[in-house]
Amino acid sequence: MTVPEIVRDAASEQPPEQAAGSPAARRAPLAVETVGLRKEYGRRIAVANLSLAVPEGEVFGFLGPNGAGKSTTVKMLVGLVRPSSGAGRLFGKPLGDTGARRWLGFLPEQFRFHDWLRAEEFLDLHASLYGVPKGERPARIAEALKLVGLEARAHDALRTFSKGMLQRIGIGQALIADPKLVILDEPTSALDPIGRRDVRDLIRTLRQRGVAVFLNSHLLSEVEMVCDRVAIIDRGRVVRQGSMAELVRGALEVEVRVEGASERVLAEIERRWPRVTRTGGPTTPSSDADGRGVRTLRYVLQDERDVAGMADLIVRDGARLLALVPHQATLEDLFIESVETREV
Amino acid sequence: MNTLRIAKLTFREAVRRKALYGALALTIVFLALYGWGIDVAMRELAEDVGPGTIARRAAEVGIDTTILAVGQLFVAGLFAVSNIASLLAIFMAAGMIAQEVDQGTLYAIVSKPVARWQVVVGKWLGGAAMLAVYVAITALATAAIVYWRAGYLSDKLAQGILLLIAKAALLYSVTMLASAVMPAITAGIVMFILYSVTNVTGLLEQVGAAAEIESMVRIGIYGSLVLPADALWKMAAHTVQPPNPLLALGIRTMMGPFMVLFPPSIWMGIYATGYMAAALGAAIWRFGRRDL
Structure with missing residues (x-):
């Protein structure tokens, strides 16, 4: 396959199943699907005609320079921002449907949590918002704390946490209810090299469990190491989309x-x-x-x-x-x- | 269920962040001074009043006007705690939506299987519950001090306290709406000004009614239509204050700055209830459409 063939410009009028990209995308049920998603803030176009498809169980890298529309896209997917036009679905349900979010774990980029909560209370709150029954929560909390390496800090208030620890507990709340899709917006920005490696390992673990991961990252080497497929967006449009093999190893x-x-x-x-x-x-x-x-x-x-x-x-x-x-x-x-x- | 979880979170946050403790601590200082003041006033009142005064003339026909002074002091105390509760409501609600949006604490909440209206209603319930606790404790303490030192206890105290809670809840609702459309500090300032101005127009209404000046009464009613917080206060005060013994002498006068001679009509109460519901509804609608 030559390079020009894998260039997919979302601006071209493609039917959704073609915009889906790789053959794998057409086989598996989709965790994320968007068709012509668009967001305007006044006259500024943040996202223009974005068509993506992420099958269940895939690790998907979402790349682009600053201001390309990555965070706006993610916010539309999780229901924080309403699209100006176009459509999107999580697990086949339209964006904004709260039911689909039961299976969604999300780590926002610019997050701040209720820092007066202790780590275990924080995870308990978020588990309860997912509807995890009270009896199941202690086990889930213990597991999540272990997964992100914060067992020793369970009883400490979040306000005593470092930025990297907050990012870890943020990942913990995203995973607390066994999601089928995890959207991570710059998950390693505050982490040291060991923390980054831990997150990469975590993403690989999630893939083994069949969890789809939508990874929004500036760290290209990181994306290269863990992602099955990537989309590169610029000025609110997908400029390339394909499997890592097609995009990188093909040429x-x-x-x-x-x-x-x-x-x-x-x-x-x-x-x-x-x-x-x-x-x-x-x-x-x-x-x-x-x-x-x-x-x-x-x-x-x-x-x-x-x-x-x-x-x-x-x-x-x-x-x-x-x-x-x-x-x-x-x-x-x-x-x-x-x-x-x-x-x- | 999610609504109640958010309510609980809001309530606990107010407690943990010590907003409630701070207000209660200052209120205890106030109540201590208040109790001392009542004690002094009661001893002064026990001494004989001068000849020719209203009190002396009333006493001659068998009417004890001491109750007027006691009522005055009681309502003044309630006025103070109600004002603290009102400011607490305004400054708590001002950041309730705006600040949480700015800080990004809502990102991880709204992306959960939680509807936007549940966030607004939950925050309203949590804040209103906290205000109710504050008003109930402080108003009961005020009533207890007055009963202990002056022997007056209103038999409609519970009703009055509910009206005081309604006033704080009204301000809380309207400020939450402001917080959904403007930055926290702007919402706080706008609501504080609105509250202060309508308190003054409410006072003008009382003066106007006593002096039978129609236009002053009308200004007061307009003020109450803009923000019926003062109207709820008047209803509360009128409910718990002692009946005016001077009416028996045919004297129609203001009973000092705090006691209420002319309570608002029941229609104003209904209007205030509708106003609060509309403000909450508008906050839900606005927050539901807002990009975070």
């Missing part, structure tokens, strides 16, 4: 350094693989500056076997292959590319 780039390559072989290589000419990358697009006929070029390959094919071509031409370095495109490359494209 393999190689950097080639050759001496004395003939024009014929260079033309042949270019015919078979698209050359990367983007600026700002680590390599100069093409250079013969030292006069020895040394060129450094970058191409996009279909898969690893193409590396051998390219080496073969160069060697048979009689040129000297100085370096052939595969570069796995990272989510960061993809992110910057997607967002910059829209900037033009």
Whole structure:
């Protein structure tokens, strides 16, 4: 699959099942589905025509630069903000339906809790709001405290908690009622590296239990490590959506350094693989500056076997292959590319 | 059920944040001074009154006007606790929605299977319950001091206390509506001004009625239509104050600044009830549509 095929612009008129993206999305029942979701604040458009689908059990990364509309989208999903137009569903029920929220766990980005409550009281309150019966709550509270590593602080008031501990207890309240969908808005922003790793492990645990996770994060490496699928949004629109494999592992780039390559072989290589000419990358697009006929070029390959094919071509031409370095495109490359494209 | 959970949370927050304790502590200081004042006043009243005064003339025809002074002191005490309760209601409700929206404490609540109206009604119930506790304790304490030192006890005390609670609850409802549409501090200031101004128009109404000046009475009624808190106060005061013995002498006069000569009609009571319900309804409607 080449890169342009997986670019999905939500602005194009796609039927919902196509907007859903991967085949997996069409198979499993959907935890989250939005079609043409839009939010305007006066004349400012925060979210424009957003179509997403997150199947149950999937870990979904939601990325975008600041002000792209991520938090507004999340707030529409959990019922804090009313969409201006478009529709959305959680577990097949329209947004704003309080019944569907029984299965939703949510960690807001800019949260503050009732800090005069003790940790266990706080979790008890939120469990009760989910309708967890009184008898079940102590066990759930103990489990949640253990899950987020705060067993020792159960009797302490939240006002004595550090920012990172508040984030942990916030995750605890999101998980207290065994949700089927967990929406985490920047869950690790206040955590240290160990805390971040704990959250990644937690997300993996949730996936094993079949819980869908909607992860809104700036930390691309984090998203890359845990997400099955991602959507990148910019200015309220989805600019890319696909599985991590499609988006990142599908495109393999190689950097080639050759001496004395003939024009014929260079033309042949270019015919078979698209050359990367983007600026700002680590390599100069093409250079013969030292006069020895040394060129450094970058191409996009279909898969690893193409590396051998390219080496073969160069060697048979009689040129000297100085370096052939595969570069796995990272989510960061993809992110910057997607967002910059829209900037033009 | 969720409504009651939010109510409980609101009540507990008021208690834990010491708003209730603070108000009660200051009220105890006030009541101590008040009791001392009543004691002194009763001793002064026991001494003989001068010749030619209303009290002397009343006494000559067998009417004891001491009750007027006692009533005056009792109603003044209730006025003080009712005012504290009113300010408590305004400043508690001012942040009830606006501040929680700003701080983001509502995000984790509203995203639960909780309807928006349950949040508003729960907060109303919790706050109203706290105000009811405060008013009941302080008004009963005031009545007890007056009974202990001056021997007066209204047989309609419970009814009067309910009216005082209604007044605080009315202010609480209207301020909650203000809190749903404007920032906390603005809501607090607007409501404080409205409350103060309508207290003054209420006083003008009493003076106007005693002096039979129609336009002053009308100003008072307009004020009560804008905010019927003072009307509820007058109904409460008139319910618990002693009957005016001077009416037997055909003297129609204001019985000091606190006692109420002319209570508002029952229609004003009905209006105040409708007003409170409408304010709560509007707060529910506004908060239900608001983006958080």
